[in-house]
Amino acid sequence: MHRLNIVLFGATGYTGRATIPALYKLTKKGATNLTWGVAGRSREKLEKVLQDASTELSTSLSHIPIIIADVNNEASLNEMAAKSQVIINVCGPFRFYGEAIVKACIANGTHHLDISGEPQFIETIQLKYAEAAAANKSYIISSCGFDSIPADLGVVFLQEQFKGVLDSVEAHLQTSSGSKSRQGPFFNYATWESAVNGMNDYANLKLIRQKLNEKRSKVPPKRSDKKKTIFKNQITGQWSLPFPGADTSVVKRSQQYFYEEQNKQPIKFDMYFCVDSISSVISSLFLYMTLSTLSRSEFGKKLLLKHPKLFSFGVFSHDAPIDEERKESKATIFMKGNGCLDINSKKYSNKPKDLIISRIAAQDPAYGNTGTIVTLAAITLLEESDKLPNNGNGGVFTPAAAFSRTTLIQRLNTNGITFKIVSKY
Structure with missing residues (x-):
């Protein structure tokens, strides 16, 4: 056949x-x-x-x-x-x-x-x-x-546009529901189920990573950079909190591959999500702490899976998102790249500066796009x-x-997922 x-x-x-x-x-x-x-x-x-x-x-x-x-x-x-x-x-x-x-x-x-x-x-x-x-x-x-091609290829795009040695990238995810009177959840139940089970099984993830590390042919140099926690970013003017999704781990694995196979300096990557106010910061932290604490026990996990709407403040539900509301949602990732314009330099001690910012935008990112x-x-x-x-x-x-060597970024650009440099040097 x-x-x-x-x-x-x-x-x-x-x-x-x-x-x-x-x-x-x-x-x-x-x-x-x-x-x-x-x-x-x-x-x-x-x-x-x-x-x-x-x-x-x-x-x-x-x-x-x-x-x-x-x-x-x-x-x-x-x-x-x-x-x-x-x-x-x-x-x-x-x-x-x-x-x-x-x-x-x-x-x-x-x-x-x-x-x-x-x-x-x-x-x-x-x-x-x-x-x-x-x-x-x-x-x-x-x-x-959307998990995780925009972030992963976004780093590649930024590196291609930067005429030097890119040292680190800081990504800020900005979302909009597109509707002030939203009736349905933002995400479907399967996404909530994945998150709850993932947090419940985090100890096993650490074991998997230990085994993967044992198979690495090369170990990249250690970084002394410390990750920021909660801060007001200069790009959107919003509060940024560490993003709990898979993007950072995916980008880190890509950078490990480029280091092993192409001898490229690994780019440090941190992902954040943006909220507008201190009250949103507090509610986000409360949600994360509740999810993290309850998911550790089987009883707590069952409770979370049974009542997603209650514990996620309506972001998740057993009901599916409403199509019309879903299609109005938007997401933008701003990526700030720090690096050194000296292409002959491959050391971390060159005190990289903020030199380039890109924007990746999509409508209906979680499902349609x-x-x-x-x-x-x-x-x-x-x-x-x-x-x-x-x-x-x-x-x-x-x-x-x-x-990274294909035309996928160009294909995305012509089909509603736009990659654009907004500030350079």
Whole structure:
């Protein structure tokens, strides 16, 4: 059987439904049309989601192939993988549903892209499957949504635009709901479930990282820089707090790769999220402390999972976000790069200065544009595999390690995720 170029697994979930329009539009661009299909457990639900997308797009998607696949059925996952060149996996939490699909992809020489923001899953896959993926010529690339391509490739973009040695990058995430009278949650329940389980299992993440460190071929020089905690940033004029997502760990792994494989000085990266007032700072800290404390015990974890709306102040809920409100949301990442314009210098002691600032912006970042980002990543993989690491022969990589030599940033720029320098030297 001729393989489809792309199969979307988890198409009936909230993110999957938001990804289908991007798949339809973006696979029709360019010199040739790419083929794609949808996969999940229920044919009835898959047919329904294609009907809904047909109404939204004003075109029939009844011809789109449907593949029945269940994470609890290894044979069905192998059959799905055998029918596709690339699997886009949007079925989370990935700690529960991701590894079986990765194994099926590797067994069948299929590439796997996901949108995971779960460090335990992401780094476990690197630890366990890097060698097998390379042996079977499968690319396994996690964090290919708004978590964490804008941050990871944003550092690459800043480095490309800076004519010198970039030493460190400080990123500030600014979000807007787009609606003053918001009725629904900001994020779906699966994201909350991932966060709660991740904090509950943090001790295991430290063990995974210890094992990964043992496999490092080179250890980068130690940095004496101290991370800021809570401060008022000069870019947006808002309060910045350490961002608890996966972006920092993903960027750190990319910088480790560039150091090992290209002998580049690792860039120190810190990520923050912005709030407007001291009261928002206090409520954010209270939410984090509550989540951190309760998630340590099984009873507390069950409590958090049962009452997401209560413990997240309405940010998360068992109900899905309202589509109209979701589409009005916006996110902007400002990146401040510090470095030295002396290209012959590779020492930390050159007292780097604030010399460059970029802005990365997206509408509907968590869902609609996450669908766009992961679809463009899949298309780039298919069309520019010769520019990927390991000479196109597969492996487990971060987004920046995989796509730094491709045109993915340009593709994002022409499809609603803009990268722009706003201040230079």
